[in-house]
Every structure is written in C-alpha cells, then in structure tokens.
Amino acid sequence: MAAPVLSHVKCADCPIRHRAVCARCNADELDELDTVKYYRSYEAGQPIVWSGDQMDFVGSVVSGVATLTQTMEDGRTQMVGLLLPSDFVGRPGRDAAAYNVVATNTVMMCCFRRKPFEDLMARTPHIAHRLLEMTLDELDAAREWMLVLGRKTAREKIASLLSIIARRDASLENGPLDRVEFELPLTREAMADYLGLTLETVSRQVSALKKDGVIELEGKRHIIVPDMSRLMDEAGDDSDGGYLV
Amino acid sequence: MAAPVLSHVKCADCPIRHRAVCARCNADELDELDTVKYYRSYEAGQPIVWSGDQMDFVGSVVSGVATLTQTMEDGRTQMVGLLLPSDFVGRPGRDAAAYNVVATNTVMMCCFRRKPFEDLMARTPHIAHRLLEMTLDELDAAREWMLVLGRKTAREKIASLLSIIARRDASLENGPLDRVEFELPLTREAMADYLGLTLETVSRQVSALKKDGVIELEGKRHIIVPDMSRLMDEAGDDSDGGYLV
DNA sequence: CCAGGTCATTGACCCAGATCAATTGGAATT
DNA sequence: AATTCCAATTGATCTGGGTCAATGACCTGG
Incomplete structure (x- = not known):
C-alpha cells in the first residue's frame, strides 16, 4: 500500500495524506486544519457514528475498513457504502448522521472538528469544490450500486x-x-x-x-x-x- | 401547483424560480446567468441527454417529469433517479453524462450553458455551496433507495x-x-x-x-x-x- | 364505428434465491 | 488435546416474484 500520488499536503502524520480533503489545499489552509485535527482508532465491530447522532466531526479513514449501513425497524439492513482508506466520512452542513458507520476491523480515523472545518470550507473555495467533486463520485457509486441491487x-x-x-x-x-x-x-x-x-x-x-x-x-x-x-x-x-x- | 416559497430570484420566466440553483443568489449573480440561459422543451419519450454524451448544459426541470436511467448491454435497465419540477440536472465539473435522461411527458427545461455556469460557480461560494447541499440530498435519496431495492x-x-x-x-x-x-x-x-x-x-x-x-x-x-x-x-x-x- | 396500437391486468407455471437446519473448520482458551 | 466460539459451507425445502401468454381497456386515426 504505497502512498498515493497526491502530495503537497500538510497533514504529515497521515499515511494516506488526505487525498480526499486536501488534494488542492495549500500549506496555510492545512496549518489551520492541523490545529483542530485529532486521531482516533476504533476496534472491529465498534460503531464510529450512529444514525441520528449529533455528528461533531468529519474526517477520513487512514487505515482499516468501515461500513455505512441503513436499518429497518425489523432488523433488515442494507449497506449503502464501504469506507476504505482515504475515504471521507461526514456531511458538511448536516449535523445529524444519516447512517450507521461501523468499523469492520481496526480503523484509524483522522478527524477534524466539524465547525472549524466548515468555517474553513466557507472561506476556501478549493475545499468546497473538492468536496462537491467527492460527493458527486459517491453519488455515481451509489447509483451504480442501484443497478447492481435492482437488476443483477x-x-x-x-x-x-x-x-x-x-x-x-x-x-x-x-x-x-x-x-x-x-x-x-x-x-x-x-x-x-x-x-x-x-x-x-x-x-x-x-x-x-x-x-x-x-x-x-x-x-x-x-x-x-x-x-x-x-x-x-x-x-x-x-x-x-x-x-x- | 402554487409557486414555492423561495423568492428573490431573478429568473423571472421560470414558474418554479430555480429553487434548486438560486435559493441564495443575489440579483447580480442571476443577471449574469440570465445572459446564458435558454429554455427547451422535450416531448414524451424523447431523450434529454444520453449516457456518454458531451453535456454542454446544466439546468432545472420547470415542468414535466424525466427519468434518470442506467442500462446494461443486454437491455436490463434500472432507474436511478426521478426528476420532478425544480430538480437540477447536470453535474458541474463533469463533461460527459453518466446516465440517460428521458422525458416521460412534456418536459420544459431551463438550461444554462455549462461553462459560464461553472465560471460563475467558481466565483460565487453561495452557488457552489448550494450545489453541494443538493448533491448531498441526492446522495441521501440514492442511499434510501438502495435500502428499498436491496431489502424491501x-x-x-x-x-x-x-x-x-x-x-x-x-x-x-x-x-x-x-x-x-x-x-x-x-x-x-x-x-x-x-x-x-x-x-x-x-x-x-x-x-x-x-x-x-x-x-x-x-x-x-x-x-x-x-x-x-x-x-x-x-x-x-x-x-x-x-x-x- | 371499427381497426390497430399502447398500456395494463390477470392467470398458470417455474425457478432463483430465501429459509431452516446440520456440519465443518479454524483460531482462541483452558 | 479438549473445549468453545464464530465464520463459513452445504443440504433440503419453500416461496416471492419472474416468465410466458392471453385478455381487457382505452386511445387515436381512418
């Protein structure tokens, strides 16, 4: 698992270097983020966020795998996303989580407190733009998966x-x-x-x-x-x- | 079908007033968009865009209903979205369409040429932000639908x-x-x-x-x-x- | 008013995948 | 080495929804 191409990113401790968030950020912006950054690890099976919970951070998966699932009252559950290293978690602008996020093995997350992150986002078009890009990718993935679920x-x-x-x-x-x-x-x-x-x-x-x-x-x-x-x-x-x- | 609440929007001709795009835009921004705006109507069954095509506009549905579908080579098809009046069509930053968009009845679209729209978007954080918001809504809808397709x-x-x-x-x-x-x-x-x-x-x-x-x-x-x-x-x-x- | 076309309903039968249940195979614990 | 535990496999049977086919219910145009 060599480090991906994307470089010039300040978040030095993350092996994956925040491909997701920071691809086009400059050092100044990242300095700011560094002040509100923290790491957290989760064990296999442990929930990272629970649907409906207040979500006070956004971040990316550094290592491990997590799942995004939706559940009906009677227990039927559907996974709606799979989070691999470098994937982004969290929905800027929304304060409640819409899904359950659960670690399937030991997961290391690099998190930013949501408020400062959103502030930064509001001030730096790059980040907002990158986030839109990522969200469009996720939307494509979700829709590709609809074909899998419905017709295969x-x-x-x-x-x-x-x-x-x-x-x-x-x-x-x-x-x-x-x-x-x-x-x-x-x-x-x-x-x-x-x-x-x-x-x-x-x-x-x-x-x-x-x-x-x-x-x-x-x-x-x-x-x-x-x-x-x-x-x-x-x-x-x-x-x-x-x-x- | 009374006009929705959202107001102070310049695009005077559209009955739905671009809830989608312009909710927080001010008049100046919209004046600019007005210069590159055009209307187009499509008959029932007529394709609006075809997967893989160059997509040279974005816009919103003014009236009528269109479907967003994906197709396999053998003809199996899955609808991945339903476009009702006020819904936004197009993916800023992407130049090829990923899905087929087809009118199910007479559809009136209010379109903006993509390039000027993206330029405007790059300059006005409001619009980019609103678009992110909308994309997140669509993502939620797609994921809710994954539960429907997979488990109901x-x-x-x-x-x-x-x-x-x-x-x-x-x-x-x-x-x-x-x-x-x-x-x-x-x-x-x-x-x-x-x-x-x-x-x-x-x-x-x-x-x-x-x-x-x-x-x-x-x-x-x-x-x-x-x-x-x-x-x-x-x-x-x-x-x-x-x-x- | 009838002919032809499109869209929808209904029936008879079948099969992919669900359900229920037993077994296997590691890995961890004692 | 024996015991537990949990993920995974495999088998037997059942069923929801697919498939194939016939019929009905409106339209529109001649």
Missing part, C-alpha cells in the same frame, strides 16, 4: 463486489491488471448486506465462482483473481470507472 | 414509491397529510425499472394495495391515498425525510 443476479452481484474491491486495491499497487490478489475486508454477512442477499447465497455463489475458476480462495478471506477481465465479464460490467464510496 | 418486498417497494411521490406532491399543495391525491407520472414499466421489478409484479401489487383499501384508483394513473400514514406503514418506512432525486 446473485452471481453477478458477487462478481461486481469483488471486482470493485479488486480494482480499488489494484489501483494502489500498480501491477498488470490481469492478476489481482487481495484480502476481503468483509464477512459473508456484510457482503450479503451490501448485495441485498442472504449470507448463505453469498457463500454458495463464492463457491460457484471458485469452482468455475473465476477466483481462487486461500483461507476464507484471501481472494486471488487470475484474470480480472473474466471477473468483470461475470459482473456484467460495462463500466470502466469503478467507483466505490 | 415488492409490496413495500410499491408503497415506498407511491409514498415518495405523494409526499413530494403534497408538499406543494399544503392540505392535511391524511388524504392525498395525485397523478402517477410513470408507466407500470417505468415503475418496474425504478423498483427493480417486472411490470407484471408492479401491476399485481398495485391491484393488491387497491383491494386492501390502501389506495384507490381512478383510471390507471390517478391515485388517491385515503390515509397517508397507512401507506407509509406499508412502505415499512421509518424515515420522515422523504427525499426524491
């Missing part, structure tokens, strides 16, 4: 999820795109919640993809994709973008 | 859709919230595409809701909801927001 078969859904994670992972290393290898950051149940399936169906379809040689498993979580284009075919994916919230 | 039954899906349209419509008139009456702006097929169902299932579930007295039909498109809270119950909806893209 279970097998295609699994392939779509694996393909998104693989591509996202592969963009960090930058080897050739045919063979990709990665650690699944989700339990079968979490995958099911993302895909609108049951965990049994997820398990069956993963086994089926393995039997058909589309993927290889090492243990239960380590996935090897011998041929990315094959996987993307299985996903029924014409998209080349590959966003992920 | 066919009956709940129909109830969710009717409830969203009814609430959106009812907020324009402002009678009591128990009895609501409105014209469905979608064919059964379009509803199916929104809900990730087939048109037959949509038809069956609409009939079922009618048989159970949750809704009444007058013709095929005119819906009467005698008791909104009943309908929202059927939708399994705890949300009070009721966003719609």
Whole structure:
C-alpha cells in the first residue's frame, strides 16, 4: 500500500495524506486544519457514528475498513457504502448522521472538528469544490450500486463486489491488471448486506465462482483473481470507472 | 401547483424560480446567468441527454417529469433517479453524462450553458455551496433507495414509491397529510425499472394495495391515498425525510 | 364505428434465491 | 488435546416474484 500520488499536503502524520480533503489545499489552509485535527482508532465491530447522532466531526479513514449501513425497524439492513482508506466520512452542513458507520476491523480515523472545518470550507473555495467533486463520485457509486441491487443476479452481484474491491486495491499497487490478489475486508454477512442477499447465497455463489475458476480462495478471506477481465465479464460490467464510496 | 416559497430570484420566466440553483443568489449573480440561459422543451419519450454524451448544459426541470436511467448491454435497465419540477440536472465539473435522461411527458427545461455556469460557480461560494447541499440530498435519496431495492418486498417497494411521490406532491399543495391525491407520472414499466421489478409484479401489487383499501384508483394513473400514514406503514418506512432525486 | 396500437391486468407455471437446519473448520482458551 | 466460539459451507425445502401468454381497456386515426 504505497502512498498515493497526491502530495503537497500538510497533514504529515497521515499515511494516506488526505487525498480526499486536501488534494488542492495549500500549506496555510492545512496549518489551520492541523490545529483542530485529532486521531482516533476504533476496534472491529465498534460503531464510529450512529444514525441520528449529533455528528461533531468529519474526517477520513487512514487505515482499516468501515461500513455505512441503513436499518429497518425489523432488523433488515442494507449497506449503502464501504469506507476504505482515504475515504471521507461526514456531511458538511448536516449535523445529524444519516447512517450507521461501523468499523469492520481496526480503523484509524483522522478527524477534524466539524465547525472549524466548515468555517474553513466557507472561506476556501478549493475545499468546497473538492468536496462537491467527492460527493458527486459517491453519488455515481451509489447509483451504480442501484443497478447492481435492482437488476443483477446473485452471481453477478458477487462478481461486481469483488471486482470493485479488486480494482480499488489494484489501483494502489500498480501491477498488470490481469492478476489481482487481495484480502476481503468483509464477512459473508456484510457482503450479503451490501448485495441485498442472504449470507448463505453469498457463500454458495463464492463457491460457484471458485469452482468455475473465476477466483481462487486461500483461507476464507484471501481472494486471488487470475484474470480480472473474466471477473468483470461475470459482473456484467460495462463500466470502466469503478467507483466505490 | 402554487409557486414555492423561495423568492428573490431573478429568473423571472421560470414558474418554479430555480429553487434548486438560486435559493441564495443575489440579483447580480442571476443577471449574469440570465445572459446564458435558454429554455427547451422535450416531448414524451424523447431523450434529454444520453449516457456518454458531451453535456454542454446544466439546468432545472420547470415542468414535466424525466427519468434518470442506467442500462446494461443486454437491455436490463434500472432507474436511478426521478426528476420532478425544480430538480437540477447536470453535474458541474463533469463533461460527459453518466446516465440517460428521458422525458416521460412534456418536459420544459431551463438550461444554462455549462461553462459560464461553472465560471460563475467558481466565483460565487453561495452557488457552489448550494450545489453541494443538493448533491448531498441526492446522495441521501440514492442511499434510501438502495435500502428499498436491496431489502424491501415488492409490496413495500410499491408503497415506498407511491409514498415518495405523494409526499413530494403534497408538499406543494399544503392540505392535511391524511388524504392525498395525485397523478402517477410513470408507466407500470417505468415503475418496474425504478423498483427493480417486472411490470407484471408492479401491476399485481398495485391491484393488491387497491383491494386492501390502501389506495384507490381512478383510471390507471390517478391515485388517491385515503390515509397517508397507512401507506407509509406499508412502505415499512421509518424515515420522515422523504427525499426524491 | 371499427381497426390497430399502447398500456395494463390477470392467470398458470417455474425457478432463483430465501429459509431452516446440520456440519465443518479454524483460531482462541483452558 | 479438549473445549468453545464464530465464520463459513452445504443440504433440503419453500416461496416471492419472474416468465410466458392471453385478455381487457382505452386511445387515436381512418
């Protein structure tokens, strides 16, 4: 996991360097943010924010993976976003969280108190502009996912999820795109919640993809994709973008 | 359909007064926009923009209804948004459209050429800020819809859709919230595409809701909801927001 | 007033994925 | 090595919604 390209960013302690927030910020602006910045880590399974809670910070994921979920009273839950390192958390201008954010493994967050962040945002067009950009990306991802949820078969859904994670992972290393290898950051149940399936169906379809040689498993979580284009075919994916919230 | 509250907006010709774009703009800014503004109407079924096309304008829907859809190569299609009067179309900063936008009936659009609009946006924080706000609303709507697509039954899906349209419509008139009456702006097929169902299932579930007295039909498109809270119950909806893209 | 077209309803049957239930396989604890 | 625990697999069965097909209900134009 080499450091991404984006540089000239002041937040020196963050390995990911706030790709999300700071890509176009200059040092002065970041100095200001540094004064209200803090780090916090969360254990696997621990809630980071809960739907309806007052949200007093925004920030980005430094390491680990967190999920964004929505729940009905009867317990049915749907994941609406997956937060990987460098992803931004929080909705400037809104004070209550709309979703549950839960750490799936040990998560390190780099947080800014919301008020100062919003003040800074109001004064520096760069940041506001960058945030709009990011929000549009998330919107695209959400809408791409609507197609997955509404119209794809279970097998295609699994392939779509694996393909998104693989591509996202592969963009960090930058080897050739045919063979990709990665650690699944989700339990079968979490995958099911993302895909609108049951965990049994997820398990069956993963086994089926393995039997058909589309993927290889090492243990239960380590996935090897011998041929990315094959996987993307299985996903029924014409998209080349590959966003992920 | 009385004119909404938002005022002090220069775009005099638009009945809806650009709630979306201009809520906080002052006259000077709007004068500038007026010089690059034009109107265009589209007939039922006519594409407004096509996925992948160069998008040279942004704008808002003045009247009529349009759909935002995504399609797979084999023809499966998923609606990812419904555009009602006052909704904004276009993604500032992106030059290619990501979805198909199609008029479902006669649609009047008020458009701004994209370049001048973006220039204005870069100079006036209000507009950028408002746009971020709107995009966050759309993101919430998309994510709410992910729950509908992933976890709700066919009956709940129909109830969710009717409830969203009814609430959106009812907020324009402002009678009591128990009895609501409105014209469905979608064919059964379009509803199916929104809900990730087939048109037959949509038809069956609409009939079922009618048989159970949750809704009444007058013709095929005119819906009467005698008791909104009943309908929202059927939708399994705890949300009070009721966003719609 | 009838012909043809579009949109919607309804029925009969089927299947992908849900549900219920038993088992396996590690990893951690004792 | 035995015990617990939890994630995951696998099997058997059921069902909600898909599929295929026929019919109805309006329109619009001739």
